[in-house]
Amino acid sequence: MKEKVNEDHKIISVPSLLQIGYYLFGILFSLGLTYLIYSSKSNPNEDQNEVVKGVIVFIFLSMALACTYMLLRSKKIVLTNKNLILSYPLLFYSKKIEFKNIKKVTEDNYKIETSHNFSQIDIYSGLKITIEFFDSKKIVINSMEITNYNLMSKNLKNTTRPYFKIVLQDKSQKNFQGYGCLLVLVIVTSGLLISLF
Numbered sequence: 001m002k003e004k005v006n007e008d009h010k011i012i013s014v015p016s017l018l019q020i021g022y023y024l025f026g027i028l029f030s031l032g033l034t035y036l037i038y039s040s041k042s043n044p045n046e047d048q049n050e051v052v053k054g055v056i057v058f059i060f061l062s063m064a065l066a067c068t069y070m071l072l073r074s075k076k077i078v079l080t081n082k083n084l085i086l087s088y089p090l091l092f093y094s095k096k097i098e099f100k101n102i103k104k105v106t107e108d109n110y111k112i113e114t115s116h117n118f119s120q121i122d123i124y125s126g127l128k129i130t131i132e133f134f135d136s137k138k139i140v141i142n143s144m145e146i147t148n149y150n151l152m153s154k155n156l157k158n159t160t161r162p163y164f165k166i167v168l169q170d171k172s173q174k175n176f177q178g179y180g181c182l183l184v185l186v187i188v189t190s191g192l193l194i195s196l197f
Helices: 017-039 047-072 149-156 179-196
Strands: 003-006 011-013 076-079 083-088 093-098 102-116 119-133 138-142 166-169
Touching: 011 149, 017 047, 017 179, 076 149, 119 149, 138 149, 149 166
Parallel strands: none
Antiparallel strands: 003 166, 011 076, 076 083, 083 093, 102 119, 119 138
């Protein structure tokens, strides 16, 4: 694979469709179930049913709010030869980070797992990069949440070296992990929403 050093270009990583899809359909699924439970008729003589119903509605509304929060915190990352720009497009917030403030950059495994009948099932298995600063703050970026992760992480790991220059690869590898579970979520959510109307 050919590599070239680039003097004036930048690497841009935007929120991935996989992350946006999970959060968006997580919101729709949670709100759909909330509406279904809230609008269901129960026996007015039983106060206990109303309490249970209220608790379940609260849980699904909390899930919808958590998904909304995570969607709003979707990151866009721009790496230049001089700095790193971290922005949250849906919150209209942007922060420029100079390389001299970065203490170290490390990469680790990143997994999303679930369990069923005492067995672990991998939903997503990828990588995450942690950027540590001298003021003890950290930024964690995983391969599920942004596009161009491999190219971005390769270059981010070199930002603490003197005379950093962006290195571009001619080919990027596509990762289709997690899209199967997203497809199931889309189908189930679509069925739920269609049944409500």
